Amino acid sequence: TELQEIAPKEFEGRIKRQGVVNALDDEDFAAAVRETGRKKLIIAGVTNDVCTVYPTLTALQLGYDVQVVADAGGSPTKMADDIAIRRMENAGATITSTVQLLAELAENWTSERGGKIIPFVMGLMPQQ
Structure with a gap:
């Protein structure tokens, strides 16, 4: 799985x-x-x-x-x-929502934690 x-x-x-x-x-x-x-x-x-x-x-x-x-x-x-x-x-x-939760956990996209989380957020965003 x-x-x-x-x-x-x-x-x-x-x-x-x-x-x-x-x-x-x-x-x-x-x-x-x-x-x-x-x-x-x-x-x-x-x-x-x-x-x-x-x-x-x-x-x-x-x-x-x-x-x-x-x-x-x-x-x-x-x-x-x-x-x-x-x-x-x-x-x-x-x-x-998933993205709200990830943003809350990241706190700041430029932090080390935020940098680790942002690829997950980008993977959840609809592709144009």
Whole structure:
């Protein structure tokens, strides 16, 4: 897979869970999140109306500050996607896009960090 090629060590260390709708209901996954010691989470999933919404709602209830990368996932319909995004936002999540998040992480395109991130941003921009 692409992730295995891009980040082989991280891919090998991923939490494998079977059929659990809410990732934070999986004890191995929840423990891995807790063990980071971080209180700010960035969440994205394959589908916003299942994979993203439930761990986001749980994380918010547990006191995490959550940013949801809404355009990194989708839902079977636009209505389902809109409802999931609205539900997460109403619960207190910050809704963002991939490029917004990368810009926030870069802080300054001329910095060392910004220089490392900008190729990803350029790869996401539509080609004319």
